[in-house]
Amino acid sequence: MKLVSWNVxxxxxxxxxxxxxxxxxxxxxxxxxxxxxxxxxQIELDLPGYHxxxxxxxxxxxxxxAVFTxxxxxxxxxGLEEGINEPEGRIITLEYDDFYLVTVYTPNSKRDLARLAERLEWEDRILSYVRELDSRKPVILCGDLNVAHQEIDLKNYKTNNGNSGFTKEEREKMTAFLASGFVDSFRHLYPERGDAYSWWSYMNKVRERNIGWRIDYFIVSERWKDKIEEAEIHADTMGSDHCPVCLYMKDEDTM
Structure with missing residues (x-):
């Protein structure tokens, strides 16, 4: 099974x-x-064979x-709860026979951290939601999570310490999420691979010099970690300030 996620x-x-x-x-x-x-x-995409x-x-x-499957x-x-209005359209969950697929666009804390408290509340809600799903079936969660979890996940970690996307609070929420029974698929396979980023500022020559952040993820229920076959970052794919990330899962029968 092949999955792709892209903040376009x-x-x-x-x-x-x-x-x-x-x-x-x-x-x-x-x-x-x-x-x-x-x-x-506002757009019609002709994608034969996809819902x-x-x-x-x-x-x-x-x-x-959006999700195309x-x-x-x-x-x-x-949204996070059926029947509850989510005005920013940040989450879609698809249920299949053997697993849930959740795609997420996590709120940015903003440059001045004005939205940090709201962001941390979101983290608590999404963890509670995904853990409840995981109690029923394994979960694959993907998307722009707007956090570089470890120092290896961004180029200039020293100068960005405490900035939006690399605050202690945001990183701790990611640590807690993973500790509750999930794995970061890319780091599971490549724990020490550096210079692997999925977002770059539009500032001059930043992408060309690969001064980036890894903030786009595929997170998988820990009991499915042995099904993770490959995790890729398609850094050469242009079209957005983010690049696509890709996950291959073993056993095509999982769908």
Missing amino acids: NGIRACVKKGFLDYFNAQDADIFCLQETKLQAG QYWNYAERKGYSGT KQKPLHVTY
Whole structure:
């Protein structure tokens, strides 16, 4: 089973930069998007063989998530609780026979950390939600989690210490999440691989010099860690300030 996750920073703009060529070449079983930045009816993607699920933010041109899947799920949930309005469209959950797929666009704490308290509350809610799912079936969670967990996960960790995405509080929440029964698929396979990033600032020459952060993840229930076959970061794929990340899971029968 092949899964791809990509913060496209606006799907309409990304389509103009070659999104469909990449999408078709990957031929993923499940393809997840974050930061789609559109409302219903603003784009129609012709994706033969895929079921499409979109969670739009109420605010125009902001946030939003989507999932494209070859196999129709048993059930789809938008937000952290059914029937509870999630105005920023940050989460979609697909239930399959043997597992849950959750795609997430985690709120940014903002440069001045004005949203840090809200962000930490979100972390508590998402952990509670995913642990409840995990009590029923294994979970694969993916998306832009807006945190570089360890020093190895960003180029300039010393100068960024305490900045949004690398605060002690955000990193501790990620540590607690993993400690509750989940694994970071990339670090599970490559615990010491450096210079592996998924986001770069638009500042001049930053991406060319690979001054980046790894903030896009595939998180897998610990009891499924032996099914993790490969985890990739497609850093050469352009079209957004993020690049796609990819997960291969063993045993095609899991769907």
